[in-house]
Amino acid sequence: MPEQTEWTISVVVPVYNGGKTIRATIEHLLRQSFQPHEIIVVDDGSTDETANILKSFGSRIKSLAKTNGGPASARNAGILLSTGTLVAFTDSDCFPDENWLQEIVKGFHSLKIGGVGGGVCGASDGLIGEYFDLHRWMNPECAGDGSVLYLVTANACFRSEVFRANLFDERFPKAGGEDTELSVRLRILGYEFAFVESAIVRHRHKRTIRDYLKSIANHGEARFILERLWPQQISQANHRKEIVRSCAGVSTMLRFYLSYKEQHDRRRAFFFSLLDHLQYLARIWGYHRGKRKVSSSWLRNPPTPYRSSVVFPDKG
Numbered sequence: 250m251p252e253q254t255e256w257t258i259s260v261v262v263p264v265y266n267g268g269k270t271i272r273a274t275i276e277h278l279l280r281q282s283f284q285p286h287e288i289i290v291v292d293d294g295s296t297d298e299t300a301n302i303l304k305s306f307g308s309r310i311k312s313l314a315k316t317n318g319g320p321a322s323a324r325n326a327g328i329l330l331s332t333g334t335l336v337a338f339t340d341s342d343c344f345p346d347e348n349w350l351q352e353i354v355k356g357f358h359s360l361k362i363g364g365v366g367g368g369v370c371g372a373s374d375g376l377i378g379e380y381f382d383l384h385r386w387m388n389p390e391c392a393g394d395g396s397v398l399y400l401v402t403a404n405a406c407f408r409s410e411v412f413r414a415n416l417f418d419e420r421f422p423k424a425g426g427e428d429t430e431l432s433v434r435l436r437i438l439g440y441e442f443a444f445v446e447s448a449i450v451r452h453r454h455k456r457t458i459r460d461y462l463k464s465i466a467n468h469g470e471a472r473f474i475l476e477r478l479w480p481q482q483i484s485q486a487n488h489r490k491e492i493v494r495s496c497a498g499v500s501t502m503l504r505f506y507l508s509y510k511e512q513h514d515r516r517r518a519f520f521f522s523l524l525d526h527l528q529y530l531a532r533i534w535g536y537h538r539g540k541r542k543v544s545s546s547w548l549r550n551p552p553t554p555y556r557s558s559v560v561f562p563d564k565g
Contacts, residue, residue, distance in 0.1 A: 257286035259333030263323030267341035268298040283351035293323040321417035321427040337406040356443035363440030364407040366400040367448025397442035399432040404450040426471020469535025
C-alpha cells in the first residue's frame with residue numbers, strides 16, 4: 250500500500266450555477282495541507298457568473314465546461330480527465346477543512362478499501378443546519394456492525410482504479426442517489442469502504458424549509474430508481490401504508506417532539522419534529538413522482554456507457 254506521500258489526489262467538483270459559493274470552495278481546496286495533484290471543476294452548463302469565476306483561477310485549476318447533464322454526468326467528465334491515484338469529490342457548496350485530504354487518505358489502510366468518506370458539518374448558522382448536524386444526514390451510512398454501506402460525494406475519495414469500468418450512473422439526473430448506487434455496485438464487486446470522521450467538509454445547508462423539502466423529494470425520486478436498478482440490494486417499504494400513517498401522524502410528531510425536548514428548548518424541539526414529519530412526506534412524494542416519471546424501458550437502456558463491466562479489486 251502506498252504511503253501517504255506517494256498518493257496523488259485529483260479533486261473533482263461539479264458545479265451548476267454555483268456562483269455564490271464556488272470561489273470559496275476552490276480557495277479551501279488550494280489551502281489543503283496535503284496539496285491535491287489537480288483540482289478539476291466541471292461546469293455543468295451554468296448560466297450565472299460561474300464560468301468567469303473559474304477563469305479567474307487561471308492554471309491553478311482545471312476547468313471543463315459541458316452542457317447540463319446533472320451531477321453524475323459532471324463527475325464522470327471530471328473522472329475521465331483526472332490523473333491522480335485517488336479521486337476525491339466534494340460539492341460546489343462545500344468548504345473542506347485544511348486537513349481534509351491529509352485525513353481522508355488515512356482510510357486507505359488496506360487494498361480492499363475502494364473508497365473513504367469523511368464527516369460533513371454545517372458551514373452556516375440556522376435551525377435547518379442544526380437539524381442536519383444533529384442527525385448527520387450527510388455522513389456515510391453504516392451498518393449495525395460498523396461497516397460502511399454507502400459514501401456521500403459531498404465528502405468521498407476513491408481509488409482511481411475503481412473507475413476503470415465503474416462510473417456514476419447518469420440515469421440519476423438530479424443530486425441524490427447516484428453515489429449510493431455506485432456504492433452498491435462497488436460492494437457487490439468486493440470493495441469495502443472506510444469512514445474517517447476527522448476528514449471534515451463543511452456544507453452550506455439549505456436555508457429554507459422549501460429548499461430543504463425539494464432536496465428531500467429529489468432523494469425520494471432517486472430511491473425509486475435505486476429500487477428498480479438493485480431490487481435485491483435495496484430494501485423496499487410499503488409506501489402506501491407509510492404515507493397514510495404519516496398523514497395521520499400527529500401522535501408520531503408528538504413523540505418526536507418529546508424526544509427532542511429532552512435535549513433542546515421548545516422552539517427547537519417543535520421545529521425538528523416538524524422537519525421530521527415534513528421530510529418524511531417529501532421523501533414519499535418524491536418516490537411516487539419518480540414512479541410516474543421514470544419508465545421501465547428507460548431504466549433498462551442506460552443513456553451512457555457507464556453501467557460497468559466487472560473489475561474486481563486486488564485482495565490484500
